[in-house]
Amino acid sequence: MQGQVGAERRPDQPDVIAMVLLQKSDGAIRTARLVLRPPREGDDAGIYALFANRNVMRFLSSPPWPYAARDARAFVRARMSGTSDTITAIITREDALIGVTDVIVKPASAVQRERGYSLGYWLGEPYWGHGYMSEAARAFIAHVFAMVPDDTIYSGAFAENAASLRIQEKLGFARDGETMFFANPAGREMPHIATSITRARFADITG
DSSP states (O other), X not given: OOOOOSOOBOTTSOOXXXXXXXXXXXXXXXXXXXXXXXXXXXXXXXXXXXXXXXXXXXXXXXXXXXXXXXXXXXXXXXXXHOBTTEEEEEEEETTEXXXXXXXXXXXXXXXXXXXXXXXXXXXXXXXXXXXXXXXXXXXXXXXXXXXOOOSEEEEEEETTOHHHHHHHHHHTOEEEEEEEEEETTTTXXXXXXXXXXXXXXXXXXXO
C-alpha cells in the first residue's frame, strides 16, 4: 500500500499538531482529533465501504481492483494475526473508521533503496481536506520509531499523487529517486517517486 489521500488541507486551514499519547492499556495512539488503534473484528465493513472507491485507490500500487468485501475481510484477518514485519493502525475519528496506515518490511527494490519498513496509508474520500492524514501519519511514525530499532522508514507515491507527496514533504520525508512502478488498480506502470525519513530527521522536525 503506497501513500494515497485526497486534497489534504486548504492553505487557510491552521496546522494541527499531533499530541501523541501511547495508551499501553488498549494499544491506541491518540492525537488532537484522532485515535489510531489496532485492527479488530468488524473493521472489514468500514474498510470496504470507504476503500472500494476508485478515487481512493487510483494511486495505490498493490490492492486488487475491483475491490470486494472478501478482500477487506482477508486484510483484517491478516493484520489481526500480526507479525514483526507489519504494524497496522486503523484511523478513527469519533469512533468512526476513516482510514488505515501501516508499515510493512519490504526488500530493496527500484522504489526502496534498502530493506526496511515502508509506510503506506489511505483515507476515505469523505474525510479529505481536513488535515487528518498528516496528523495520523505523524503520530504513527512516532509510534513506529518507538517500536522498532530501524533508523529509516521508507515511503513514496506516484508522481500524479501531489497530495500524498505534500504530506510526506511536510512530515520530513526526502526524495530518494524516481522510477516507473506498476499500479494494480490502474492496470499500468506510472512514474513513481521514492521517499524516506531517518529517525534523526523526524526527531528534529517534530521537536
